[in-house]
Amino acid sequence: MAFDLQEQEQIDSLKAHWNQWGKWLVTGVGCLAIGYLGYKAYAMYQARQVEASAAVFVSLEQAMGAQDLAKVKQGAASIEADYSTSPYAVRAAFLAAKAGFDKNDLTYAREQLSWAATHAKETALVSLAQLRLASVLMDQKQYDAAVAQLNLAHDPAFDALYFDAKGDVFSLKGDKGAARDAYKAALAKLGNDASNREYVQTKLDALGG
Missing domain, CATH: 1.25.40.10 (Tetratricopeptide repeat domain)
Incomplete structure (x- = not known):
């Protein structure tokens, strides 16, 4: 199919524009896609972290109910080491501090409250x-x-x-x-x-x- 001179000039202009900017557009779209996928992956990771820390927190509460300070310490240490940014971490420190205080382990209670004061966001x-x-x-x-x-x-x-x-x-x-x-x-x-x-x-x- 033949193009007249004006159409051919428009086509040539579009080709030149694509050659100049097309690769950048493709790269930009690719970066946006990668960024979105990265965000989704991070959100999923955060959700899994919260879920896992919640499970440990439940076991810590059970240990509190049983007045088992050793298991309380184990649960608190696990959350604070592996899920320190979880909303359950500071709550665990408060519970562990109370457990220590109730058992007259004031040094441990002090350590847990110091951890809570340092890591709490609110x-x-x-x-x-x-x-x-x-x-x-x-x-x-x-x-x-x-x-x-x-x-x-x-x-x-x-x-x-x-x-x-x-x-x-x-x-x-x-x-x-x-x-x-x-x-x-x-x-x-x-x-x-x-x-x-x-x-x-x-x-x-x-x-x-």
Whole structure:
């Protein structure tokens, strides 16, 4: 089939355009396809990781129910080593810390709470881990370390709890003035209808207000 001169020029122009850009277009489409497949593969991998960590977490909960600290430690170690980015990992650390505390293994409880504070992504969980770690340190009579934990940045929603805990630490240290100041700060952060307001007030009154 013959083309007139104008049609032939258009065809030649299209050929030249393809020669210049066609390979880049093919490469670009190929890269997009590879990227999409990679994303899907990663999503599937993440889903499998969560599923596997959930199974280990269930076994950890069962060990908690049986008060089997050895199996709790085994389950927590497995999740933290193999599935540290799973949402179950920090939860496992909290459970393991409680199991250790209940069995008076304060060193282990401290290790687990430190792990939780380091690996938690949510500010509230970091704050809770720090608060509980301070409590363990108090039980170990490491008062300065407990205060250091309570001086760390935390979610403002925990302010009252942190001040209350500071009051407890200073009271144990025998620093009544600092304890009173901390309890007063806790009361200032608590609402009038807060369930623990009366308890904090009682501790403040015991120090002479």
